[in-house]
Amino acid sequence: MHTLTELKKYSAELVDLHHTLALMQWDQEVRMPRRAAEGRAGQFATLSALVHRREVAEELGALLAQAEAQQESLSVEDRALVRVMRRSYNQNTRLPEEFVAEFSRLTSQAQMAWLEAREQSDFAIFQPLLERLVVLSRQQAEYLGYAAHPYDALLDLYEEGLTTVQVESMFAELQAPLVAMVKKFAGRLAPLAFAEPFALAGQEQFAEHLLVAMGFDFSRGCLARSAHPFTTTLGHHDRRITNRYAPKSLDFIFGALHEGGHALYEQGIAEDLAHSHLDDGVSLGIHESQSRFWENVVGRSRPFWQRFYPELQQAFPAQFAHTELGDFVRGINAVTPGLIRVDADELTYNLHVLVRFEIEKALIEGSLEVAELPLVWREKYRQYLGVEVESDADGVLQDIHWAHGSFGYFPTYTIGNLASAQIWEAYKRYDADFSQTLADGNLVKVKEWLRKEIHGHGSVYLPQELLVRVTGAPLSARHFLAYLEEKFSTLVG
Ligand code: MG
Numbered sequence: 001m002h003t004l005t006e007l008k009k010y011s012a013e014l015v016d017l018h019h020t021l022a023l024m025q026w027d028q029e030v031r032m033p034r035r036a037a038e039g040r041a042g043q044f045a046t047l048s049a050l051v052h053r054r055e056v057a058e059e060l061g062a063l064l065a066q067a068e069a070q071q072e073s074l075s076v077e078d079r080a081l082v083r084v085m086r087r088s089y090n091q092n093t094r095l096p097e098e099f100v101a102e103f104s105r106l107t108s109q110a111q112m113a114w115l116e117a118r119e120q121s122d123f124a125i126f127q128p129l130l131e132r133l134v135v136l137s138r139q140q141a142e143y144l145g146y147a148a149h150p151y152d153a154l155l156d157l158y159e160e161g162l163t164t165v166q167v168e169s170m171f172a173e174l175q176a177p178l179v180a181m182v183k184k185f186a187g188r189l190a191p192l193a194f195a196e197p198f199a200l201a202g203q204e205q206f207a208e209h210l211l212v213a214m215g216f217d218f219s220r221g222c223l224a225r226s227a228h229p230f231t232t233t234l235g236h237h238d239r240r241i242t243n244r245y246a247p248k249s250l251d252f253i254f255g256a257l258h259e260g261g262h263a264l265y266e267q268g269i270a271e272d273l274a275h276s277h278l279d280d281g282v283s284l285g286i287h288e289s290q291s292r293f294w295e296n297v298v299g300r301s302r303p304f305w306q307r308f309y310p311e312l313q314q315a316f317p318a319q320f321a322h323t324e325l326g327d328f329v330r331g332i333n334a335v336t337p338g339l340i341r342v343d344a345d346e347l348t349y350n351l352h353v354l355v356r357f358e359i360e361k362a363l364i365e366g367s368l369e370v371a372e373l374p375l376v377w378r379e380k381y382r383q384y385l386g387v388e389v390e391s392d393a394d395g396v397l398q399d400i401h402w403a404h405g406s407f408g409y410f411p412t413y414t415i416g417n418l419a420s421a422q423i424w425e426a427y428k429r430y431d432a433d434f435s436q437t438l439a440d441g442n443l444v445k446v447k448e449w450l451r452k453e454i455h456g457h458g459s460v461y462l463p464q465e466l467l468v469r470v471t472g473a474p475l476s477a478r479h480f481l482a483y484l485e486e487k488f489s490t491l492v493g
Contacts, residue, residue, distance in 0.1 A: 003066040004078055010060055011085060012275045017051045019234050026240060029226045041108070052100065055092045064089060077278065080460040084277045087160070094143045103136055107405040114403035121393035123374050130402060131370045134363050137407045141364065151364045154408030158284045159415060160462060164361060167411045170418070171354050173477040178484075179384070182347050185335045185488045192331035196318040197247035206315050207243055207256035210308070214260050214294065215447040216241075217267055229255045231262035236274035239266040250332065253312075254295050261294035262287055264447055268455025283463040284409065288416025289423060290450070296346055296417075297424045297483070298446065302329045303438035333491055337385040339394045347484060348385060350417060355380045356399070356410040364407060419467060421480035423454070426471040 021044070028040055054060070067074075067082045074082070095103075110129040117125035141150035144157075149164040156162060208223060226242035233239050241259035245252050265281050273279045281287040298304050302325075305312075309328060313320040320328065335345045341352035359376060362368035368376065377396040378389045389395035401409050428434050430449055437445050453470045467475055 003063060003070065004074070007063050007067050007081070007085065008276060010063060011081065011277050014051070014054060015275055015277065015279065017047070017054065019238075021047060021051065022232050023234050026232055026234065029228075029230070030224045030242060045104075048104075052092065052097070055089065060085075060089060061093070077272070077460055081276060081278055084459050088277070091144065091157070094145070095140065096143070099136075099139065099143065103140070103405060106132055106136060107403065110403040110405070111400065114397065114400060118393050118397040121391040121397065123392045123396060126397065126403070127370055127373075130373075133402065133405050134370055134407075137405060138364055138366070149361075149365065151361050151408060154360075154364065155411065156408075158406075158409050158412050160283055161464060162285075162411070162415075167357060170411075170414065170475075170477060171350075171357065174350055174414070174481070175354060175384075177481050178347060178351060181484060181488065182335060182337060182351075182385075185347060185492060186337060187335070188492045189330040189334040190327070191334035191336065192250070192323070192328070194248045194319050198245075198249075198252070198316055198319065200245050202315055203245045203252040204243075206312065207252050209311070210253065210256050211241075211260045213308075213441055213443050214257075214264060215444045216260050216263055220267055221263055223256075229259050231259045231266065233266050233280070236269070236271075236279055239263045254299060257299040258291040258295040261291035264294070264450065265290040265455050268447075268451035269458040270456045273458040273460070278458040278460055280459050282457070282459045282461065282466055284412035285415030285419060286454070286463050286466060288413055289419035290416075290454070292416050293420040293423060293450075297420050298438065298443070300329075300332050300346070301438060301487075302326075303435040305329055306439040307441040330491055333488070335488070337387050339381065339387055339389060340398055346417075347488065350414045351384045353410050353414045355384060356401075360407045360410065415475065418475055418477055418480045421483040422467065422471045422473070422475065423450075424483065425479050426453070 024040065024043060024047070028037075032040060064082065064086050067078075068086070071079060071082070106129065110126070110133055113126050113129045117123060137154065138150060141153035144153040146153040146156075147163075151164045152162075155164065155167065204223075204225075211223065212218070220237045221239040221241065224240065224242045225244065227244065229241070229243050231239070231241045241256075241263045243252060243255045243259060262281075265287060269279050269281075281290075305325060305328060309320075309325050312328075313323075323331075333345065335347045337348050337351075338344060341349065341356075344352055355377070358380065359368065359373065363370065373396050374392050377392075381387050381389050381395070401407075427446065427449060431437055431445065454466065457466065461469065464474060467473075471479075
């Protein structure tokens with residue numbers, strides 16, 4: 001058989017296996033009875049081990065080498081497929097099997113310990129496991145290899161090609177202007193507060209309504225409930241999202257827009273790329289640019305709510321009948337330095353990420369001990385956000401990422417924020433009447449542009465390459481800072 005035909009068959013098989021694992025994960029988070037947990041963990045271990053064996057097979061290495069020898073004659077898409085499969089093959093084969101097993105055992109224990117530590121707000125419960133995870137993550141960096149800094153190897157897992165130096169210069173550009181803007185705008189927009197709870201069914205209905213307006217295709221996806229909202233792919237025509245609903249929070253709106261943004265990306269990938277390693281968003285940063293684009297750039301803008309606020313008022317008269325559009329839009333953009341990253345406004349959000357980046361880098365290079373974390377966390381929050389951390393639960397224990405063994409993940413959130421503003425600028429060059437487009441509720445026009453420029457390409461281009469194609473320039477903080485300055489100046493009037 002032709003090398004590339006064989007490689008595509010191999011790719012399709014691995015994709016099927018990963019989608020099967022994703023289905024098991026979806027079921028676990030959405031529907032699985034509590035007592036099924038142990039059985040499910042066993043199923044995961046069995047299937048993961050079989051998948052891993054297929055991923056490191058010599059047969060695949062040989063196929064990749066043959067395909068690489070024919071590079072010149074391949075199409076752009078086929079060359080990309082070889083590149084993406086090579087990357088994943090190298091990552092999988094560089095980590096010894098005993099290491100993978102130990103890492104997976106430890107993260108599973110660490111998640112349990114983290115849950116308990118957070119519940120009791122007692123870092124000491126998590127500390128010994130985190131110490132071992134840091135040691136293993138350093139080991140992981142050594143196995144994977146890097147040019148300048150061990151943290152580079154971990155960053156690259158989530159954002160191909162990203163380096164410590166690049167993240168440092170990104171934050172160097174962001175930090176001072178963000179701190180200045182927070183000072184300027186904090187407390188000047190009144191937050192919304194609700195005396196009456198939102199009916200659960202109404203929340204879900206409104207979330208669905210927004211998803212339909214965005215162009216989410218319910219014949220190729222669905223919306224369910226889970227403790228933490230997420231998006232997953234179970235097949236080319238099966239992109240699913242979850243949302244959460246609380247009695248007095250607008251999370252149901254912004255969660256739906258956020259996950260909807262991730263899902264539109266996945267649903268927009270070209271049919272030609274189906275059933276292959278290219279049928280996937282290109283990186284976490286670019287993925288997050290899509291979710292933040294819909295959640296913040298579009299979903300917290302005045303024109304968007306010109307169209308949808310009357311419907312929100314009609315759906316929830318007890319909460320909104322006496323709130324005017326302007327007060328609502330100011331309320332959903334209120335700037336309040338706080339303790340919790342996931343609740344942060346657009347101005348303070350990246351300062352939360354900066355704290356985590358500095359800590360991760362120091363842990364991985366060995367200039368910071370895990371035991372010092374609670375204290376360092378407090379100092380950095382005082383310094384960057386001007387807030388006092390009273391408990392570890394609301395401090396160093398708030399995120400699950402480290403318990404998952406994910407070091408190097410957080411910076412992709414900031415990349416997503418920066419890229420969303422840069423992509424918005426490119427959109428505005430395409431559609432000079434952008435405000436009217438949103439005020440008309442013509443979100444499908446926006447979606448179709450994103451599809452043509454970004455979604456359709458799946459993983460064909462490298463993340464930085466894609467961004468240059470779409471916006472004409474590499475990632476820069478400039479666009480995001482200009483977007484924030486203009487937006488918040490207008491909001492405070
Ligand atoms: Mg996201």
